[in-house]
Amino acid sequence: MLKIYFSWREIFMDLRTQRTLSSIENAFIDLTLTEGFSKVTVRQIAAEARINPKTFYDHFHNKTALxxxxxxxxxxxxxxxxxxxxxxxxxxxxxxxxxxxxxxxxxxxxxxxxxxxxxxxxxxxxxxxxxxxxxxxxxxxxxxxxxxxxxxxxxxxxxxxxxxxxxxxxxxxxxxxxxxxxxxxxxxxxxxxxxx
Missing domain, CATH: 1.10.357 (Tetracycline Repressor; domain 2)
Structure with missing residues (x-):
């Protein structure tokens, strides 16, 4: 029988990543609806999501990739x-x-x-x-x-x-x-x- 163990750190990192992605998604959706896709910038998405732009780029190449x-x-x-x-x-x-x-x-x-x-x-x-x-x-x-x-x-x-x-x-x-x-x-x- 195969047993799989997860450390608390792995679970926490996964939850944190999910929360970050959700914040990025919500910020992008809200900004696209209010500003229009062509006017939205990665800096705006990051600010709205309350993350550093580098964190955005850790997940997506640009707003089109998102x-x-x-x-x-x-x-x-x-x-x-x-x-x-x-x-x-x-x-x-x-x-x-x-x-x-x-x-x-x-x-x-x-x-x-x-x-x-x-x-x-x-x-x-x-x-x-x-x-x-x-x-x-x-x-x-x-x-x-x-x-x-x-x-x-x-x-x-x-x-x-x-x-x-x-x-x-x-x-x-x-x-x-x-x-x-x-x-x-x-x-x-x-x-x-x-x-x-």
């Missing part, structure tokens, strides 16, 4: 959420998509830090970082993985609508309404096929 890290961290969390919701494909096919969709959106919309993270990352317009494209890719990959559809257009549209729905509810703070989404689909059907 933004990329936050994007990947969010996408990993979102991928786990969507995988959990889509793993039981039979429930979705049996008509319980409403419960899955509502649970998925609620888990994002009810989390203030996730909401702020999404808003901050979406506000960044950079050649090296495209949050929306990466988000759509994660949704598309999971729709393919769980055989929700084989049609690339269907997958693209579902992924895009998912992002738009999340954006809407994050920005308005309205509670999620499945009946509202159903009405949108009915309206879309009438537009596409007015003879119905």
């Amino acid at each position: 933004a990329a890290y936050l994007t990947q961290k969010f996408l990993n969390q979102y991928a786990q959420l969507i995988q959990t919701r889509l793993e039981n494909n039979q429930d979705i096919l049996a008509g319980h998509l409403d419960l899955h969709l509502q649970g998925l959106l609620s888990s994002i919309i009810d989390n203030q830090k996730l909401k702020k993270t999404i808003l901050a990352l979406e506000s960044i317009h950079s050649n090296s970082l495209d949050f929306e494209a990466q988000f759509l890719q994660v949704v598309s990959e999971n729709l393919n993985k769980y055989h929700i559809s084989k049609d690339p257009l269907t997958i693209d549209i579902i992924a895009t609508i998912t992002l738009k729905i999340i954006n809407y509810y994050i920005r308005t703070n309205e509670p999620f309404s499945l009946s509202r989404q159903e009405n949108i689909v009915k309206t879309l059907e009438r537009i596409i096929n007015p003879s119905r």
